[in-house]
Every structure is written in structure tokens, then in C-alpha cells.
Amino acid sequence: MNTPAAAARTAPAATVARFDMYVSIHKALRHFMTDTLHRVGRLDVTDADEVTRVLGQVDTLLTLCLDHVHNENRFVHTAIEARQPGSAARTAEDHVEHLESIDVLRHETRALAGAPAAERNALALRLYRHLALFVADNFQHMHFEETHNNAALWAAYSDEELLGIHRSILAALPLEETLLVSRWMIPASNPAERAAIVGGMKAGAPAPVFAQVVDAFRPHLDETAWDKLARAIGVAQQPGLVDVR
Numbered sequence: 001m002n003t004p005a006a007a008a009r010t011a012p013a014a015t016v017a018r019f020d021m022y023v024s025i026h027k028a029l030r031h032f033m034t035d036t037l038h039r040v041g042r043l044d045v046t047d048a049d050e051v052t053r054v055l056g057q058v059d060t061l062l063t064l065c066l067d068h069v070h071n072e073n074r075f076v077h078t079a080i081e082a083r084q085p086g087s088a089a090r091t092a093e094d095h096v097e098h099l100e101s102i103d104v105l106r107h108e109t110r111a112l113a114g115a116p117a118a119e120r121n122a123l124a125l126r127l128y129r130h131l132a133l134f135v136a137d138n139f140q141h142m143h144f145e146e147t148h149n150n151a152a153l154w155a156a157y158s159d160e161e162l163l164g165i166h167r168s169i170l171a172a173l174p175l176e177e178t179l180l181v182s183r184w185m186i187p188a189s190n191p192a193e194r195a196a197i198v199g200g201m202k203a204g205a206p207a208p209v210f211a212q213v214v215d216a217f218r219p220h221l222d223e224t225a226w227d228k229l230a231r232a233i234g235v236a237q238q239p240g241l242v243d244v245r
């Protein structure tokens with residue numbers, strides 16, 4: 001297990017800025033994972049609507065994690081192994097464990113959904129603890145990818161090539177997943193990152209698709225964050241309006 005002290009000892013004091021294909025999607029996943037974990041921890045198991053809503057969020061999170069593993073295997077690990085054979089082995093092994101964890105968590109989610117009232121508290125606590133282990137495991141894993149795997153990618157590829165790989169990943173995402181990722185990624189990003197990501201979408205996506213993306217994340221930004229973003233990318237600042245000025 002990595003720790004902040006160990007990471008601080010091995011981190012370079014300063015790095016040349018390179019294209020980092022992990023940073024934004026991992027901010028989205030950290031945000032989605034922690035929000036979901038909190039919701040399971042405070043779940044009122046006597047409230048049927050809340051149980052349905054929160055277990056639905058768990059299911060959506062697990063599906064996104066599954067797709068994320070497949071996308072990294074298909075695009076990122078393939079790229080690393082093509083030029084740095086063996087360098088993706090550790091995270092590829094982690095991914096196998098993640099798929100097993102996702103299966104277990106899905107089983108526990110279904111068990112809670114179908115449990116009689118007297119058993120729900122115990123099953124909710126089990127799901128909370130095991131989801132917490134999954135989140136902890138993923139946080140360790142994502143840090144390794146952002147350091148070790150990025151070092152392998154940066155040694156073997158130019159930023160232009162890495163941008164090409166990243167574009168291939170984005171092009172493979174169904175719209176529904178792009179909207180879901182935007183909902184968690186944009187609020188989790190800093191203003192400069194938001195402007196780059198959303199500005200890129202505004203330039204590259206058809207207007208109706210861009211409007212759907214904005215609708216997905218807009219309710220989750222506060223007014224200050226939205227004003228900064230709207231100014232940076234040149235859209236109307238009134239809530240709900242995304243007309244290009």
C-alpha cells in the first residue's frame with residue numbers, strides 16, 4: 001500500500017507538464033465513489049424510495065467502473081505494452097481484482113434490495129464496508145496509474161500521440177456515459193480544467209449534444225463556478241441557457 005509519506009519521498013520535486021489522460025477521469029471517479037459511499041453510509045433502510053435511489057446509484061457507479069476497466073485495458077494498457085512490455089502488468093492484475101469486487105458488490109446490492117426489513121440494516125452496513133474497501137483499493141490503484149503508468153506513457157509517447165489515444169477513448173464512449181462522466185467530472189475539476197474540457201466539447205460536439213452535456217453537470221456547480229466557466233468558454237451565464245454568445 002502506498003502512503004502520502006512514501007509518495008512524497010519518490011515524487012519528483014517538479015515535472016515538465018505533459019498530457020495526463022488519467023487526471024480528469026480519475027477525479028470524476030473519486031468524486032462519484034466518495035459521494036456514493038457517503039450515501040450508502042447514511043442510508044435510511046426504512047425509506048423504500050431512498051433505498052431504490054441509492055442502490056441505483058451504486059449500480060450506476062459499478063457499471064461505470066466496469067466500463068472504465070475495459071477502456072483502460074483496451075486503449076491504455078495496449079499502448080503501454082506496445083512500447084514498454086510488462087509495464088502495465090501490475091495495473092492489469094489490479095483490474096482482474098476490480099472485476100471480482102464489482103461482482104461481489106453487485107451481489108450485495110441485490111441482496112439488500114430484496115431483503116426483509118429486519119435484515120436491511122446489517123446488509124446495508126456490509127455493503128458500506130465492502131464498498132469502502134473497493135474505493136480504498138481504487139484510490140491506491142489510480143495513484144499508481146497516475147505515477148507509474150503515466151511515466152511509462154510519457155517515456156514512450158509524444159503528447160500528440162497520447163492525445164490521439166485519449167480521443168479514441170472519448171470516441172468509443174456512448175453518449176449516456178459521456179453525460180454521466182461529465183456530471184461527476186466537471187464539478188470535481190478546477191476552473192482551468194473545466195474550461196479546457198467543456199470548451200473542447202463546445203468546439204467539437206454538435207450544439208444539441210453540448211447542451212445535454214451542460215444540462216448533466218450544471219445543477220451540480222454553484223453559481224460562482226458556473227459564472228467562471230461560462231465566462232471562460234463564452235456561453236450565456238443564466239442557469240439553463242447554453243446559447244453561444
Ligand SMILES: [Fe+2]
Pocket residue numbers: 069072091095141145
Ligand atoms: Fe485502472
